[in-house]
Amino acid sequence: MRTANVSSLNERFRKAFLDELPERLEEIERMLLALERGGSPHDALADLYRSVHSIKGSAATFGQQILAAICHPFEEIIQDADQAETLPPSLVEVALGYLELLRHSVAEIKHGCENFDGTEKKLARLHERAFQQRFSVAIVANSRTLRQICCETAKAFDARVVEFEDSLNAMHRILGEPFHLVIVSSELYPMRGEALIASMKLSRRAQALKAVLVSSDRDKAGFVKRDVDPDFVVLRDTRFLSHLHDVIGEVYGAYGRSDKTTT
Template identity: 30%
Template sequence: MSTQDILAELQQSYLTGIPSHLEEMENMVLNLEKNHDYQENFDALYRKVHSLKGSGATYGFNIITSVCHQFEDFISDELQTKTRIPPPTINKTFAYIDILKNVHSLLKGGDDAAGLIQIEKQLQALQAKNTQSRLRAILIDPPEKMYKQICIQTLIDANVSYVTTNNSLTAFQRLLNEPFDLLITPRENAELSGTALIAALKLNKRCNINIKSILITSNPNLGVPDNLQPSLIILKGMNFSEKLKESIDAIVLESTQKHTKH
C-alpha cells in the first residue's frame, strides 16, 4: 500500500468520526442554552472545536481548520464569561456546526471544489454578521452587588458587548480614547461622581461626546445644567430592573434603526 493510499484511508477514518464530534457539540450548546453547568460545557465546547481545528490540519482538510478557527474566535468573543446566552447568539453557534456538517458531507463525497467555495461564502457571510456593529457599553460597578448583577444580565440579554470597572477615573481615561455607545454609572463613585463623569465627557468633546449615558441614583435632583445631564436617570428601587431593560432595549432599537437606514 502506497503512502498516498495510507493517507486516504486515514482521512476516511477521520471523516467517519466527525459526526459524533458534531453531535457532542450540539449537546454542549443545548446545555449552554439551558444554563446547565455553563463553565463546564463552555470549556468542553472550546476544547472540542480547538481539537477539530488541529486535527483538520493534520489530515489535510484545511477547510475544517478554517471553519473551526472562526468558530473558536466566536466562542471566545460571544460565549466566554456569560451566564446566559441570548437566542441570536445560540442560532449563530448552531450555524457554525451546520457549516461543519456541510463540510463533512462534501468531503465524504469527494473533492467538490464548487461546494467548498460555497462553504467559504457561507463562512464569510457568518463572519460579516458577527462583525456588524454591536453596541458597546462601559459599566462602572454600582456599590451594591445586586444592581451590578442586574446591569450585567440586562446587557447580556440585549446582546450588548460590555466592559466593567470599579474605578470611575479608569473609565474616564478609556472613554477619552476608546469609542463606546453607552455608559452606565452610579451617581456615587469614590473617584469621580457619575454626574461629573458625564459632564466631563460632554465638555471634553472627544470621541464619546455623544455617548448615551444612564445614571443610577436614589435622588433625581442632580443640580447640573441641562446640556450636561445624562441621557437617562434610573432610580434605585423595586422597578429598577424593568426600567433598565426598557432603557437599554430602546437604545439598542434606536441604534439598529440607524444602521438599517445606512
C-alpha cells in the first residue's frame, strides 16, 4: 500500500473517531449520572473505566495527545474510587469536569486548533482538585523492579504515584500534570534520564519540580551543579534504599511546609 493511501486511510479513521466521540462522551455522562443514583458501584466503575480507556487508546493512536492527557487522570480517579471502601462523594462532579474538558478539546480539534495551553491549564487545576493536592511522585524507569522499589518507598509518605516505562510518554504527562517529585533512572530509552531531567528543568511548566536521578555510576554523584542537573543523585549501592527514603522525605517535608503556608 502506498504511503499516500496509508495517510488517507489514517485520516479517514481519525475523522471517524472524532465524529463518533460526542456520542461516546454522552454515554459516559449517562454512566456517571447512573453511578450517582446508586446501583452496583464496582460494575459501573468497571464499565466507566473501559470506556475512558478505549478513548485514550484511540486518541493516542490518532495523535490526539490532548485527549489522551485528559483520559490518563480520568482513568486514575476511577481506579482510586474502585479501590475505596465507599464511593468518594466528589467523584461524579470531578469526572464531569474531565468530561467537559474532553468535549471542549474535541470542538477545538475540529476547528483546527493546535495550541491547547488554555485546556492544559484547566487540566492542571482539575488535577489539583481531583487528587486534593496530594504529594505526587512520578517514577520513570525501564526496570520493573526499580519502579516497584521506588513506588513502595514513595507510598510510605502517602504519595500519589504514577509509574512510566517510556521516557517520552513520561515527559508529556509530567509537563502536563502537577507532580512534586520525579524519580528517573539514568538507564532509559529513547531519552536517557539525564536528558529527560534537563528537558523538564528547561520547561517553565516544571520549574518547581524536584528531580532525582538513580544511577549505578558513582561519577554521576558529582552532578547537581547546573540548573538543568537533577536536584539529587541516588546511587544504586548498599545505601540505596535508605538514601532514596531520605531524599523523598526531604522533598515531602518541603512540600508539607509549603502547603501549610498557602492554606
